[in-house]
Amino acid sequence: MADPATYRPAPGTIPTDPGVYRFFDAFGNVIYVGKAKNLRQRLNSYFADPAGLHFRTQTMVRTAAKVEWIVVANELEALQLEYTWIQQFDPRFNVKYRDDKSYPWLAVTMADEFPRVFVGRGAKKRGTRYFGPFGQAWAIRETVDLLLRVFPMRSCTQGVFNRARSSGRACLLGDIGKCSAPCVGRVSPEEHRGIAEDFCSFMGGNTGGIIGRIEREMYQASADLNFEKAAVLRDSLAALKRVQEKNSVVLKEGVRADVVGFADDGRQVAVQVFHVVDGRILGERGWIADRADETPITELLEAFLRQLYAEDQEIPPKIYSSVEAEPELEALLTVRRGANVAIRVPLRGAKRALLDTAVRNAEENLAQAKLKRSTDLDARSTALTEIADAVGLTEPPLRIECYDISHTMGTEVVGSMVVFEDGMPKKSQYRRFIIKSFEGSNDVAAMDEVLSRRLRRLLDERNSDVHVDATTGEAAKFAYAPALIVVDGGLPQVNAANAVLERFGLDSEIALVGLAKRLEEVWLPGEEYPVIMPRASEGLYMLQRLRDEAHRFAITHHRSRRAKHVVESVLDDVPGLGELRRKALLTYFGSLRKLRQASEAEIAEVPGFGPTLAAAVKAAVAGTGGEAINLTTGEVTEV
Template identity: 55%
Template structure:
C-alpha cells in the first residue's frame, strides 16, 4: 500500500485551470481518470487526511504511485478528453457502462455491392447501418419476416450468395418472392440497393410516406384492372402496418428523445435507456454496474451521458449511416452538476441544439416512470440471478467465514432491524437465511415494548433478548422430551444397573422440533450461526452484551452500517472493510435489506391502523373490534364521517346510540380543527 504523500505534487505546482488528471500505479497502468474545473482544488482533495476519504477513494490513492494532468481551455474540452482517456486506458476505478452484447441489432451492410440484412452482435464497423438494439434476436427475425415481403433484400450469408450465383439458381427466398435474387441477376446492383435504402428509410421512421406510396400504387393497379398486383400491394401495406403497430406510440407529438432512468442500491446501479424516435420506442438497452459510495444519482447521470454518447458518436462514423448519435432531447432522472457543459458537448456531437432536462409532467413524465420501473426490474432480476447461483452462495458463505474468522461457514444467518418515525410505533424485524436463501416461514416481527426509550440500541437489545430467551426455553423443552436418545440407564428390580436400546417409535412423546402443546414446529429452537444487526458499533455491542448475559457463546455477531457498508465486530475499534465486489458483502447486504423491508412493512401497517382508528378513540360503547368493523365497512374515516346514522347501524354490532355518538365525535373533531385554523389566522 503506497503512501499518497510520497507522490503528492509540490504545493503551488498544480494549475488552477480546468483539465483532466489520471492516477497510475507502480507499473504505470492508469487506474483512475477524472476532470475538474480547477485541477488544484480537486487534486488537493485527494491528498487530505486518509481517514476522511471514502473507502473506494482511499483504496485508489493508496494503490496509485503517481498522478499526471493535462490543462485544457474549456470544460467541454475536459469532458471530451476524459471520455477519450477512459476509453483508451479502461481504468479499474472508473465506472464503465460497457455496451451489453446480449442486445442484438439489425445490421445493413451498405459497404457491400449487394447489401445484406442480418442479426448482428459485436463492435460497429464503417459503412454498416444499424437499427435497434432489440430485446431478442427473434424480434429481428420476426421483423425481417414481415418486411422482406415488401422489401425483398438479400438476407443470406456471403457463402450462400456466392454458391447460388455459381449454380445459377436462387435460394428458397428467391422462389417465394422474399428476395429479389440479385445472386442470379434478376435485379441489378443499383436496383437491389434501392430496395435496401427503402428498407432503411422505413426502419428510420419514414413509415407513413412508404405506406401511402404503396397504397397509391395499389389503387392505380386496381384502376388498371391488374387485381393480382393490387392484392399483393394490399398485403404489403398490411404487413408494414403490422410492423408499425408492434412499436407502440408513447409520445404523440412525434418526439425524438432518449429517456434514461436509474435504480440504485448501496453497491450497484442499474440504468435503462429507451430510444424514442418519431414518438415510438425504437429500442431499449440496459446495464448494471458497480456503484461507488460517493456516487450520487447526479454523478452517475453525468458519467453515463459522457460515456454513452461518446461511444455513440464513435459508432456513428459510417459514411452511409446518417443516424444522429444524439437525439434532440435527452430526459434524465436528475440533472448533473455540470449539465451546462454536458448540454454544450451533446449539442456539438449532434451538430444542433440538444435539450437535456428532467420530465416534470404529462406523457414524458409517465414514460420516464415506465423506464424507471424497467430499471428497478432489471436490478431485481440481476440480484435474483446472482442469489440463485449456488456457486455464488457457497462462495459468499465461505468468504463470510474467512473475513469474520468464524469456525465454520454460517449456514443459518439471522438479521434484525428497527423501524420507527421519530420514536413512534417502534417495531423490529427478524429475518432468517439458510444456505444463502431466505426462509420466510421463520421470519418474525416485534413490537418494541419500551417504545422509543433508549433509541435503536435499546430496541436491538430487546429483540435479541426476546429471541434468545425463547431459544433457551424451547431448547430446554426439546431436551426434556428428546426421543432421539436411544439409550437409557436405570436399575432393575434387584437393584443391578440396566442398559439397553429403546425403539424411538415405541416412545410416547412429541416428535423432535415439535411443540407438544400446539403441535407446531419450534421455530426458535435453533440458534443461528451468525446474527447480523443493522447498525454500527453501538448496536453490535448491545447485541453481544445480551448474548453474554444469557450465556450464549456459540453465536457470532456482526453489524452492517448502511452508509459505507462497513462490517462491525464486537470489541473492535475499527470496522472490517470487505471488498465491494465480494459475494460475502453482497449476501450480507441482501439479508440486511430484507430485514429493513420486513420491518418497514410492519411499521407502515401498524401506523396505518393507529391513524385510522385514533379519531374514534373515546367514543362511548365503541371498542377496538367495533372500530375495526367500521373502518373495514366504510373503508376510511372520511367516508364514515359522510355516512348517516342509518348507514352506520348497518354494521353488525353497532346500534343507533353508538352510531350517533360516532358522528358526534367525528363532527366535533371537524369543528375543533376549523376553530384551531380560525384562531391561528387571527393570531397571525
C-alpha cells in the same frame, strides 16, 4: 503495491487550473483518467488518509506509480480531453458500463453488392447499418418477416446466396415473394439497393413518407384498372400498418430522442435507454456498472453518455434524463453531433411518463442483478468468508439473524427478526415482535426487549424435553442459535445488544455486529473504531441485504398495526362491535375512506351485521372526515 507517498507531487507544484490527469502503473500503462475544475484540490484528495478513501480508489492509488496532468482553458476542454484519453487508453479503473443482457440488433449490410438484412448480436461492423437494439429477438424477427413482404430484399447467408446463383434457381423466399431474388437476376443490383434503402428509411423513422407513397401507387394502379398490382400494394400497406402498431406512439410525431433512466443503490448503478424515433420506441437497452467510489450521479451520467455515443450510436437532438447534466456535457455532444443537443429532465406530461417508465425498468434491472448475485453459490460462500474474517470468527456464519425496530414518534413500536441460512433468506423463520413494555422512541430499550425475548425462548427450548418436531425433524421455532446477530445501528445499539447476550451467558457463543447506515460501518462490541469492509465486497453486500430485509419486514408490520390502530380507535365506542366484527369490517372495506363512503345498506351486507349495528357504525365514522387509511401500506392521507 506502491506507497502513494513515494510519487505524490511536491506541495505547491500542482496548479489550481482546470485540467485532466492520468495515473500510471509501474509499467507505464494508464490505469485511471479524470478531470477536475481545480487540479490541486482533486489530486490532493487522492493522497489523503487511505482509510477515508473508497476501497477501489485505495487500490488504484496503491497500484499507480506516477501521476501526470495537463492544464486546459476551461471545463469543456477538460471534458473533451478526458473523453479522448479514455477512448485511447481504456483505463481499467474508470467506470465501465456493461450490458445487463445480450441485446439483438437489426443489421443491413449496405457495403455488400446485394445488401442483406439479418438480426444479430455482438460488435458492430463498418459498412453495416444498425437499428435498435431491441428487447426481444423474436419481436424484431416478426417485424422483419412482415417488412419483407413490402421490401423483398435479400435475407439469406452468403453460402445460400452463392449456391442459388451457381444453380440458377431461387430459394423458397424468392418463390413466395419475400425476396426479389437478385441471385438469379430478377432485379439488378441498383434495383435491389433501392429496395434496401427503402427498408432502412422505414426503419429509420420515415414511416409516413413510405406509407404515403405506397398509398398513392395503390390508388394510381386502381385508376389504371391494374387491380392485381393494387391488391399487392394494399397487402403491403396493411403489413406496414401492422408493423407501426407494434411500436406504439409515445411522443409527438417527428420527435427523435433518447430517454435515459438511472437507478442507484450506492453499490451499483443501472441505466435503461429508450431510443425514440418519430415519436415511437424503436430500440431499448440496459446497462449495469459497479460504483467505483462516491462519484456524484452527474459524473456517472457523463461517463455513461460518453460510452453510449462512442459505440457509433447516433447522437439525437434531445436526451431526456432522470439526472441533471452539466452544461459542458451538452456542449461536448453538440460538438460531436455537429448540431445542437439538449439534455433535459422533463417534469410533466408524456415525456415525464416515459422517463418514469425508463427509471422503473432500470430499478427492475438492478433488482434482477442483485437477485442473480445473491443466488450465486460462489458469491455467497465468498460473502460468508469475508464476514467471518471481519468479525473474527473461525468459520463462516451459516445462520445469521438480523434485528430492526420500527415506530412512529414512539407509538406502535415493533421489532423484526429475519434469518439467513447459507446466505439465503429463510422466511419461514422470520419473526415479528410487538413492544408492550413501554411507549416512546427508545430504540435501545426496544432492542433489549426483542433480543431478551428471543434468547429466553432459545434457552427455554434448549432445556425442554421436546424441542424437535416429530413430523419434520426440524428444531422448534427458536431452538437454533445463530452464529451471528446483526443489529441495525452503531455502537450504542451494539453495546446494548451485547449486554443482553452477556445477561443470558451467550456472548461467547454468538457473535454480534452492528451496521450503521450512514457510512456502512461494521461495529463490534467494545471496540472504539468500526471495521471498514471494502464497499465492493460480497460480505458487506450480504450485511446490507440483511439490514434492508429486516427494515422492510419491521416497517411492513408497523404500518399494518398503525392502520389497524387508527381504524379501531374510530370504532371503539360502537356498541355491539367486538373484535371479530371489527376484523370483518376491515377485511370487507379495506380502508377507512371506503368505510366512510359506504351506505348503511352496504355496511349491513357485511357478515354478522344488521341494520341497527350498520347505523351505529355509519354514525361513528361519519365524523372522521379528512383521512384515508390504506390497510396495505398503513399510510394516512388527506382526502
